[in-house]
Amino acid sequence: MLNGIFRKIIGKGDDSSKDVAKKRLKFALVYDRLDVSDDVLENLQRDIVEVISRYFEIDKDGLSLDIRDSGDLSALVLNTPILSKRRDTS
Amino acid sequence: MKGKIIVITSGKGGVGKTTATASIGSALALEGNRVLLVDMDIGLRNLDVVMGLENRIVFNIVDIVKGKCKIGQAAIKDRRIDNLFLVPASQSDNKDAITPEEMIRLCEELREEFDFILMDCPAGIEQGFENAVVAADEAVVICAPEVSSIRDADRIIGILFSKSITPKLVVNRIVPEMVERGDMLSHEDVVDVLSIDLIGLVEMDDQVVVSTNMGTPTVLQKNSKAGDAFRRIAMRLNGNEDLPIVVPQVPNRFWKKLGLKIGLGK
Numbered sequence: 001m002l003n004g005i006f007r008k009i010i011g012k013g014d015d016s017s018k019d020v021a022k023k024r025l026k027f028a029l030v031y032d033r034l035d036v037s038d039d040v041l042e043n044l045q046r047d048i049v050e051v052i053s054r055y056f057e058i059d060k061d062g063l064s065l066d067i068r069d070s071g072d073l074s075a076l077v078l079n080t081p082i083l084s085k086r087r088d089t090s
Numbered sequence: 091m092k093g094k095i096i097v098i099t100s101g102k103g104g105v106g107k108t109t110a111t112a113s114i115g116s117a118l119a120l121e122g123n124r125v126l127l128v129d130m131d132i133g134l135r136n137l138d139v140v141m142g143l144e145n146r147i148v149f150n151i152v153d154i155v156k157g158k159c160k161i162g163q164a165a166i167k168d169r170r171i172d173n174l175f176l177v178p179a180s181q182s183d184n185k186d187a188i189t190p191e192e193m194i195r196l197c198e199e200l201r202e203e204f205d206f207i208l209m210d211c212p213a214g215i216e217q218g219f220e221n222a223v224v225a226a227d228e229a230v231v232i233c234a235p236e237v238s239s240i241r242d243a244d245r246i247i248g249i250l251f252s253k254s255i256t257p258k259l260v261v262n263r264i265v266p267e268m269v270e271r272g273d274m275l276s277h278e279d280v281v282d283v284l285s286i287d288l289i290g291l292v293e294m295d296d297q298v299v300v301s302t303n304m305g306t307p308t309v310l311q312k313n314s315k316a317g318d319a320f321r322r323i324a325m326r327l328n329g330n331e332d333l334p335i336v337v338p339q340v341p342n343r344f345w346k347k348l349g350l351k352i353g354l355g356k
Contacts, residue, residue, distance in 0.1 A: 016272025021237050022279050028237075029244050029283065 030067055030074055041065060048078060057083040091124075093201040096208050096327065097226040099250075099257075101242030103213030105234045106262040109298055109308065111210040112140045113317065114230075116307035117324030119174035123205040126165060127176045130222040131212040132187055135179035142305020143168065143176050152180040155192045161199060170310065175204075185218040197225035206327075215249060223250070228327075229257035230289060235264060235275040244284055258289035260323060265294045266340045277337065290323035292316050293338035 045065045052058055059081040066077045098111045111127055119125040128151060129137035138144040149164035154177065161177070168174040180187065200207045209226060212218035223229070229250050233243040243259075250257045261277045268274035277291050295316035301308045308317040309324075315338070325333050 018269075018272050018275045018279065021275055022283065025237050025240055025283055028241055032241065032245060033248065 034067060034074060036067075052080065053086075055086055057086060059083055091202055091205065093124075093126075093204040093207055094228065095197055095201065095226045096206065096228045096230060097211050097222050098208060098230050098232060099211035099219065099222065099246055100232040100239070101213065101215065101246040102239045105232050105239050106292075106298075107213075107232050108136050108140050108210055109302065109316075110230070110232050110260060110262065110292075110320065110323075111137060111208050113308045113320035114324045114327065115206070115208045116168075116171055116174060117309045117321040118206050118208075118328060119168075119171045120309065120321075121324065121328055122173070123328065124173045124203070125175065125206045125208065126200060126204040127174070127208050127210065128200075129177065129179035129210050130218060131210060132179045132183050132185050132218060133181065134212065135181050137176060137210045138166075138178045139305065140302055141168070141176055141307065143178075144305075147178050150178045150180040151196075152183050152187050155188050155196055161203065171307070185212065185216060185221075188221050190220055190224040193221045194225045215245065219246075219249075223253060223255070226255060229255045230260055230323075230327075231257045231284075231286070232260050232262050233280060233284070234262050235269075235277070235280055240275070240280060240283055247284060247286055257286055259284060259286050260290045260292060261288070262292045263294045264291055264338045266338045270340050288335055289326050290319055291335060291337055292319040292323075 045063070048065070049058070049060060049063065063078070063080040066079075068075045068077050098107050098114070100107050108129075108131075115125050115127045127137060127141070129135050130151070131137075132152065135150075138147060143166050146166045149159040151164065153159045154161055154164050165175040165177050168176065197207070209222045211222040231243050231246055231250075233239050247257055259281065261280050264277065265274055269276045277288065281288055293315045295308075295314055297311050297314040298308055298316050301311050301314070301317075308314050309321050311317050319336070319338075322333055322336065
């Protein structure tokens with residue numbers, strides 16, 4: 001414990017290997033626990049793109065779909081660049 | 091007698107399930123319980139060698155289930171510890187040689203004859219795991235403080251919950267020096283990630299290798315840190331739930347401490 005405090009004071013090793021391990025684990029477990037296959041994610045992404053494309057012109061290559069851990073809940077995060085609004089929607 | 095069936099499991103192989111089964115079972119028997127250890131790793135049996143009973147095998151669990159022998163004929167009585175018995179796995183069969191229905195029937199019989207029945211679960215989540223878990227009342231998950239072991243433990247814990255079993259966690263092979271340096275996940279980190287209750291912390295102990303070499307249960311060794319830890323886990327399983335959990339500590343080295351205080355060392 002003393003060692004840990006000491007490391008923090010002199011500011012070296014702010015991310016020890018076990019911190020890295022814990023972060024990686026938490027990330028991996030979010031996916032594991034949801035038990036969603038890649039197929040499901042791909043289908044979901046395709047459907048979402050289809051719906052959004054009805055209203056906006058989006059950059060499909062810049063789109064990313066992530067599942068993140070926020071406390072006790074898992075969050076589905078979709079990021080997409082919008083190029084323009086579709087003309088035919090008013 | 092209505093015995094309790096406890097499955098010792100981990101998901102990942104090589105984290106200390108068999109050693110834990112042998113140690114906890116021995117300690118429970120030393121406390122005066124009638125204990126049966128069952129090796130469920132059919133095809134890859136090992137509990138017999140860890141216990142030093144490999145030369146006395148006549149029948150195995152598949153023989154009992156298939157009606158070739160009685161439980162009493164297959165159960166090897168330990169000569170060092172009273173009331174301790176082992177049913178070995180079969181070495182020549184496959185994991186699917188036994189069905190879950192057969193296990194449930196067998197376990198009903200075992201409950202009548204023993205206070206504690208410890209199932210040494212095989213690695214993995216296939217049929218062998220299903221058989222070991224199907225009749226269990228309680229589960230102990232053994233986990234080493236490393237990413238692969240924790241990830242597999244999480245999967246196992248999820249499956250156990252889906253079977254309405256609330257498992258207890260043992261963090262095994264803790265190296266306090268590495269934890270202090272920040273190079274090993276602490277037991278708090280492991281509990282934080284897995285979110286289940288602890289039942290014990292076991293320090294990495296060279297004595298385990300020695301007792302496995304000799305085929306003597308670790309709990310019979312004097313001055314074994316792991317043996318002490320397993321004995322305390324057995325006491326908790328035996329109803330002494332409030333027994334405080336001892337956290338493995340770095341040996342108190344005066345000069346090292348002094349060095350840290352005055353800013354030497356890293």
